[in-house]
Amino acid sequence: MPSNSVVLNVQGSCSSGSSSSGSSSSGGFSLMLDSILNNNKSIFDVGQTAYMKLYKGGLNPTLRATLGTIALKRQNVYEIITEQIVFIRSNTGSLAYEPVNAGRLAPLPSDINGIEHIPIAPATSPIDNTLSEMVNWQWQGNAPNVNILFADKTITLNPRAANANPIFTGILNVAYYTTYDSIALQSQMKGAAICEAYVETITPNLTPSKNNQAGTITTNIYGSLLVKFGGNTYSAKRPVTITVKDACSQALVARASVEVDGYLVGTTAANGTVDCGSLAIGEHTLKITALGYTDSDKDTILNDSFTVPGM
Numbered sequence: 001m002p003s004n005s006v007v008l009n010v011q012g013s014c015s016s017g018s019s020s021s022g023s024s025s026s027g028g029f030s031l032m033l034d035s036i037l038n039n040n041k042s043i044f045d046v047g048q049t050a051y052m053k054l055y056k057g058g059l060n061p062t063l064r065a066t067l068g069t070i071a072l073k074r075q076n077v078y079e080i081i082t083e084q085i086v087f088i089r090s091n092t093g094s095l096a097y098e099p100v101n102a103g104r105l106a107p108l109p110s111d112i113n114g115i116e117h118i119p120i121a122p123a124t125s126p127i128d129n130t131l132s133e134m135v136n137w138q139w140q141g142n143a144p145n146v147n148i149l150f151a152d153k154t155i156t157l158n159p160r161a162a163n164a165n166p167i168f169t170g171i172l173n174v175a176y177y178t179t180y181d182s183i184a185l186q187s188q189m190k191g192a193a194i195c196e197a198y199v200e201t202i203t204p205n206l207t208p209s210k211n212n213q214a215g216t217i218t219t220n221i222y223g224s225l226l227v228k229f230g231g232n233t234y235s236a237k238r239p240v241t242i243t244v245k246d247a248c249s250q251a252l253v254a255r256a257s258v259e260v261d262g263y264l265v266g267t268t269a270a271n272g273t274v275d276c277g278s279l280a281i282g283e284h285t286l287k288i289t290a291l292g293y294t295d296s297d298k299d300t301i302l303n304d305s306f307t308v309p310g311m
Contacts, residue, residue, distance in 0.1 A: 106176050187229045
């Protein structure tokens, strides 16, 4: 998991203060920056969008940020997770994320240390749990005959042979599908934003209280991430060059005056072009005047505006 990710897990009420970083089987959200959509950026310019992944997806969380605007963009995006889980004189481990049923098995990497893959075992095998049909796995260790139990994110190894050593050393290669929600955060101010995602339930009060409280709010799932906005102000602009032509002959028109958004940006060169510099993405007004031509805002041609396309 990248260093910029933070995982907080809460069981019961938030007031317990119980939290931990890293993977856990308690069912907490895992919130991290989306390295692909962010082009590997970890600090964002003011006005730029920071994209995040929220695992597990599809739980309709409440989103909150201390800075900027946070919004849910996509729900239940499938992703293949591959892991190598190391067991050193142990029989328990943990998956990083919760497996989901995608209707098919996630493929293991094509080559794992040159050892032939062991596909997922059939239902009649000693792997007797529903998650076994969601996780593709291969065991490389000191005990080749091992029962593997998946429960939520927890992995338990047990010997098949009676009186065998229940402690294992080896590597469990796994591949499985999980889901995440895609979240976007944008801020027009510099600073650090604490992004929160949580699911709450309300237990109604059975008897009236003095403050007429409707019920007790319990946070069941929680996750947070710190996102920083600093450095330059993000400017959604693109360089623009305008070419002026005769509407009938398509001949290039030199020495034409060009105004953009009411300001003169220059006159066209011999090749009919003028450099407007960098203009904001979106629509702009345009006026062109040239000797021997009708001003563009007085003719019948649709040439009074133009749009700078997005990146």
